[in-house]
Amino acid sequence: xxxxxxxxxxxxxxxxxxxxxxxxxxxxxxxxxxxxxxxxxxxxxxxxxxxxxxxxxxxxxxxxxxxxxxxxxxxxxxxxxxxxxxxxxxxxxxxxxxxxxxxxxxxxxxxxxxxxxxxxxxxxxxxxxxxxxxxxxxxxxxxxxxxxxxxxxxxxxxxxxxxxxxxxxxxxxxxxxxxxxxxxxxxxxxxxxxxxxxxxxxxxxxxxxxxxxxxxxxxxxxxxxxxxxxxxxxxxxxxxxxxxxxxxxxxxxxxxxxxxxxxxxxxxxxxxxxxxxxxxxxxxxxxxxxxxxxxxxxxxxxxxxxxxxxxxxxxxxxxxxxxxxxxxxxxxxxxxxxxxxxxxxxxxxxxxxxxxxxxxxxxxxxxxxxxxxxxxxxxxxxxxxxxxxxxxxxxxxxxxxxxxxxxxxxxxxxxxxxxxxxxxxxxxxxxxxxxxxxxxxxxxxxxxxxxxxxxxxxxxxxxxxxxxxxxxxxxxxxxxxxxxxxxxxxxxxxxxxxxxxxxxxxxxxxxxxxxxxxxxxxxxxxxxxxxxxxxxxxxxxxxxxxxxxxxxxxxxxxxxxxxxxx
Ligand code: XUL
Numbered sequence: 353x354x355x356x357x358x359x360x361x362x363x364x365x366x367x368x369x370x371x372x373x374x375x376x377x378x379x380x381x382x383x384x385x386x387x388x389x390x391x392x393x394x395x396x397x398x399x400x401x402x403x404x405x406x407x408x409x410x411x412x413x414x415x416x417x418x419x420x421x422x423x424x425x426x427x428x429x430x431x432x433x434x435x436x437x438x439x440x441x442x443x444x445x446x447x448x449x450x451x452x453x454x455x456x457x458x459x460x461x462x463x464x465x466x467x468x469x470x471x472x473x474x475x476x477x478x479x480x481x482x483x484x485x486x487x488x489x490x491x492x493x494x495x496x497x498x499x500x501x502x503x504x505x506x507x508x509x510x511x512x513x514x515x516x517x518x519x520x521x522x523x524x525x526x527x528x529x530x531x532x533x534x535x536x537x538x539x540x541x542x543x544x545x546x547x548x549x550x551x552x553x554x555x556x557x558x559x560x561x562x563x564x565x566x567x568x569x570x571x572x573x574x575x576x577x578x579x580x581x582x583x584x585x586x587x588x589x590x591x592x593x594x595x596x597x598x599x600x601x602x603x604x605x606x607x608x609x610x611x612x613x614x615x616x617x618x619x620x621x622x623x624x625x626x627x628x629x630x631x632x633x634x635x636x637x638x639x640x641x642x643x644x645x646x647x648x649x650x651x652x653x654x655x656x657x658x659x660x661x662x663x664x665x666x667x668x669x670x671x672x673x674x675x676x677x678x679x680x681x682x683x684x685x686x687x688x689x690x691x692x693x694x695x696x697x698x699x700x701x702x703x704x705x706x707x708x709x710x711x712x713x714x715x716x717x718x719x720x721x722x723x724x725x726x727x728x729x730x731x732x733x734x735x736x737x738x739x740x741x742x743x744x745x746x747x748x749x750x751x752x753x754x755x756x757x758x759x760x761x762x763x764x765x766x767x768x769x770x771x772x773x774x775x776x777x778x779x780x781x782x783x784x785x786x787x788x789x790x791x792x793x794x795x796x797x798x799x800x801x802x803x804x805x806x807x808x809x810x811x812x813x814x815x816x817x818x819x820x821x822x823x824x825x826x827x828x829x830x831x832x833x834x835x836x837x838x839x840x841x842x843x844x845x846x847x848x849x850x851x852x853x854x855x856x857x858x859x860x861x862x863x864x865x866x867x868x869x870x871x872x873x874x875x876x877x878x879x880x881x882x883x884x885x886x887x888x889x890x891x892x893x894x895x896x897x898x899x900x901x902x903x904x905x906x907x908x909x910x911x912x913x914x915x916x917x918x
Contacts, residue, residue: 357856358864359383360848361447368843369432369451371558372638373420373494373660374407376428378436379840380446381848384870387834387841391435393428406660406700409491416498416527416739419491422459423483425554429561430479433624443626449562449616450633450847452641452839453554455576456528460489460537461550461566470564473619479561488548493533495661496696498739500532503539507532507578510594514675521591522575522582522671522679522689526741531578531595538596551602553577555635562632564617568607572690573637575680580606582671582679609636609683610850610859633850638839639663640683642809643690644849645842646833647866647875652804656790656822657838658812662698664790665690666799676742677797683842684849684862693793694741695786699811701737705782709775717779718817724780726824726888730754730762731773732788732899733781734906742793743903745910751781754898762894767902783818785899787825792896792903802827802889807877809838816880823881825896827889831877841874 360366360383370377374396380389393399395407402424403409411417436443462485469486473479504525511517514524525532530553538545550566553574559567574580579595581588585606592599607613616630639657648655648667657663668691673679682688702717710716734750751773755766773781795801805828812818813836823830835841849862869875883889 358852358860359868360852360865363445364447365442365445366844366847366851367446367449368641368840368845368847369429369449369558369635370638370641370837370840370843371425371428371451371453371554372407372839373454373496376425376432377837377840378432379835379837379844380441381841381844381874385845385848385866385873385875386870387874389436389439389441390835390837391432391439393431393435395424395428398431399424399427408494408496414499418494418496418498420457420494422487422490422492422557423480425558426483426561427480429558433620437624443624446627446630448631448633448847448851450843450850451555451558451635452638452843453558453573453635454495455553455573455637455639456530456533457492457494457554458530458533459492459552459554459557460487460544460548461552462486462488463547463549465549466566470560470566473564473617475619475622488544489537492554495528496738497533498527500527500536503532503535507535507591507594511590517578517591518673518675520581520588521578522673523578523677524675525578528741529576529578531591534599535595545596548602550604553637555637559613559632559635562616562620563614564619565614566604567613567632568605568634569603570607570609570634570636570683571681572609572640572683573635574606576637576678579603582673582681585681607634608686609634609640609681609846610853612850612854631851631854633847635843636683636846637680639665639692639694640680640690641840641842641846642838643667643682643842644684644846644862645838645840646807646809646877648807649685649863650804652800653807654794654800654803654805654826655807655809657810658698658808658818659810660699662695662786662790662810662812663692664794664799665692666803672798674797676793683846686859691797691799693790693797695789696738696741697736698786701735702782702812704737705735705778709778714815718815720776720779721783721817721821724776727756727762727891727895728777728780728784730756731777731781732895732902733773733778733785734903735782735785742789743907745906750906752902754895762891762898767898783821784825784895787822788892788896788899789903791825791892792900804828806830808832808880809836811836819881824884824888825892827886828883829879830881832880833877834874845875
């Protein structure tokens with residue numbers, strides 16, 4: 353392949369969006385893959401008329417029901433583009449656009465929405481007014497929803513058990529996955545389901561707005577639905593049937609993440625003065641896009657995203673999905689996969705403890721962390737503001753004190769449950785607890801442990817205290833990229849990569865594009881914390897095993913309670 357074909361035009365810009373739980377971000381990069389522009393819209397504060405808290409609606413009547421208003425996402429797109437306009441952003445230089453969406457969330461288009469809304473956009477009117485009436489469901493279920501346990505069990509049963517479903521799709525049935533959510537809609541609101549013309553993921557929905565017609569779901573985000581055969585990257589007829597009737601037609605096709613979804617609709621070309629030839633590359637899930645944004649490609653590397661959800665992921669050549677965690681196709685390499693763990697109680701839980709124990713200040717939170725000793729004198733907590741995904745435990749806080757003998761020696765048998773910790777202990781307990789859980793589960797699913805290095809992203813990656821503690825617990829150096837929003841950066845990089853693949857007419861390894869990056873490009877990583885001493889890592893290893901046993905105990909208790917209450 354000619355090197356010139358893989359080069360980006362010198363004046364080109366590529367734009368990546370991230371439609372996440374709490375905000376919409378836009379990152380533009382130039383041909384050297386340097387950061388050019390950034391804008392964002394925070395849903396709660398900038399679009400307060402939707403009444404969201406942390407970007408979502410929590411249904412007071414249905415336990416675990418958590419949704420996001422679809423029109424808010426539409427309005428946010430318009431607002432972020434207006435902000436770019438005000439900042440003098442040169443839209444005419446944008447060759448390609450792509451995006452990242454919170455995974456699993458689903459959007460339900462009403463009958464004729466493509467004909468009467470997507471294809472009829474008038475550049476003189478706002479997007480918001482033109483999408484009134486376009487959706488059969490106004491509040492979209494999002495990844496935080498945990499109200500579909502019955503549907504999960506029914507789907508697993510129909511598929512011959514959790515393991516068969518995992519083997520086929522890369523994950524067992526999870527409450528937040530789109531298949532169980534669709535089955536619930538079909539079961540509880542059959543008419544609404546029947547009147548739905550098309551079902552998109554947040555990612556393919558946003559891409560559809562940009563293209564002006566329905567856009568396919570990409571393979572990486574499609575793997576978060578319990579519906580796609582992960583080996584063949586096609587809808588599984590069996591899984592579709594176990595979910596809802598007539599589903600294939602409503603889902604439309606699947607597509608490779610690096611492929612072109614379509615040309616940018618004339619609405620955006622005329623209203624925002626984008627380049628006429630600008631292409632839209634398929635959007636994908638936020639975690640797959642973060643993998644791209646961190647340029648993660650070494651099997652020994654681990655990425656940790658500290659965001660609304662905390663996720664841990666790595667690249668693997670082997671497809672070995674297990675009952676814990678998920679496997680998705682790698683969005684920038686059709687030959688490999690990403691293995692991932694997801695925790696629901698990430699930054700919102702840390703913030704809750706910061707507000708309660710550290711006067712709402714990250715500085716005080718950090719000072720308290722510094723004041724306390726590694727291992728927290730054996731004090732450990734399980735802090736779940738919401739029903740947790742990993743392990744699947746109900747909301748609530750459980751605190752334990754573990755006896756410590758001779759320095760690092762923790763005895764799992766000698767554990768006492770307590771109701772309170774003082775504020776410094778509480779602060780250390782929440783962070784140590786989160787990282788110990790990541791370490792134990794990472795090891796359990798066969799991801800590198802200790803890793804060669806960890807690349808950290810997400811809002812929490814700007815907190816140096818968290819990074820130092822992570823380096824001690826995992827026993828490896830910790831790096832961050834230039835900016836904490838790797839999902840929108842990853843989307844911008846994917847836009848550039850997709851543009852190259854489209855121009856050459858074949859898949860081009862993304863490493864070729866990275867090899868042309870400028871020295872100060874946004875993909876450069878920086879060391880933030882050196883690996884902690886090995887005895888500290890060993891001590892944390894012991895604590896991680898004690899925590900795993902406690903976790904199992906809590907799971908057994910929860911299961912018992914459930915059985916008793918049924
Ligand atoms: C991943 C998951 C979350 C969302 C957050 O499976 O549910 O990380 O993608 O946006």
